[in-house]
Amino acid sequence: MRIGELATKAGLTAKTIRFYETAGVLPEPERQPSGYRDYNGSALARLRFVKAAQAAGLTLAEIRQVIAVRDLSGPPCRHVADLLDTHAADLDRRIAELAALRDDVQRLRDRAKSLDPSRCDDTAVCHVIPADDPAAHPPARIP
Amino acid sequence: MRIGELATKAGLTAKTIRFYETAGVLPEPERQPSGYRDYNGSALARLRFVKAAQAAGLTLAEIRQVIAVRDLSGPPCRHVADLLDTHAADLDRRIAELAALRDDVQRLRDRAKSLDPSRCDDTAVCHVIPADDPAAHPPARIP
DNA sequence: GTAAAGCCTCCCCTGCGGTGGAAGGTCAAG
DNA sequence: CTTGACCTTCCACCGCAGGGGAGGCTTTAC
Numbered sequence A, B: 001m002r003i004g005e006l007a008t009k010a011g012l013t014a015k016t017i018r019f020y021e022t023a024g025v026l027p028e029p030e031r032q033p034s035g036y037r038d039y040n041g042s043a044l045a046r047l048r049f050v051k052a053a054q055a056a057g058l059t060l061a062e063i064r065q066v067i068a069v070r071d072l073s074g075p076p077c078r079h080v081a082d083l084l085d086t087h088a089a090d091l092d093r094r095i096a097e098l099a100a101l102r103d104d105v106q107r108l109r110d111r112a113k114s115l116d117p118s119r120c121d122d123t124a125v126c127h128v129i130p131a132d133d134p135a136a137h138p139p140a141r142i143p
Numbered sequence C: 001g002t003a004a005a006g007c008c009t010c011c012c013c014t015g016c017g018g019t020g021g022a023a024g025g026t027c028a029a030g
Numbered sequence D: 001c002t003t004g005a006c007c008t009t010c011c012a013c014c015g016c017a018g019g020g021g022a023g024g025c026t027t028t029a030c
Helices: A003-010 A014-023 A041-055 A060-073 A077-114 B003-010 B014-023 B041-055 B060-073 B077-114
Strands: none
Touching (some): A014 A041, B003 B014, B060 B077
């Protein structure tokens, strides 16, 4: 199977598959005499795993690590469980951050409705956003 | 006031201030005969606004837009309110996505605990993550 | 006078997950 | 024999918000 067929079956582009190879989540396949990549069914299984793992929020680096663990020491279930635990905790933290940010934004928005535009101060850009807000969080990175 | 002093007062680095200038959120200041940037107090007010707006989740591009609106048509309160509305809605959507993702991860994690590692299938990388999951969401980008 | 800060511009680097294009090889059909 | 689809490698770029450092001025302190 050549790369185009594999791409179609996996619902990806050939570009992405080559990228996955360089990213180390897909092993280098055999080559046909022409130099074309020659895939077998396991490549498709691998790509499906990668997609599922991505859907679970794992990065390609983490997926590569899971694969490496499996290759070195067998079923990586424990490792995967730990990764998932960490991700769940990260998500909880991020959800809390975003909820706090959302409340701040909502407050500012309500404030905007109650303020009189004509009383806008010329020195600030916009008095809806208080430049001297001491409660300002550090820029809420959304990594 | 030279850039270092402004940076200290604003709690930023000189690099960042130059970057803000090229990003269009800080106007180009006068120059001293030496070529050094020469800031007045309004630059500090502007930087405080930028920080507050960032804390409210606005990107530099949006902040630049708010400033442009103000320069063109006066107090941008309505525009800012719209932006904040949009951001609050975005945040709500993102929080819902992350909550759904978190539930999925949690489910996988619980599954990992209940599975028998010795029954790991050799064809898949790890049976904790089901490669044929039909409910798999598209990779949950966390931009 | 001289050394140390401080400032200037310029270009490259980061992480993440790819995407786009150029220049060229290969294979099947007409 | 040529056309077109497909493949190869390599290099560059996207957004986002800066950070690192080179090589060269200017200002300040002793």
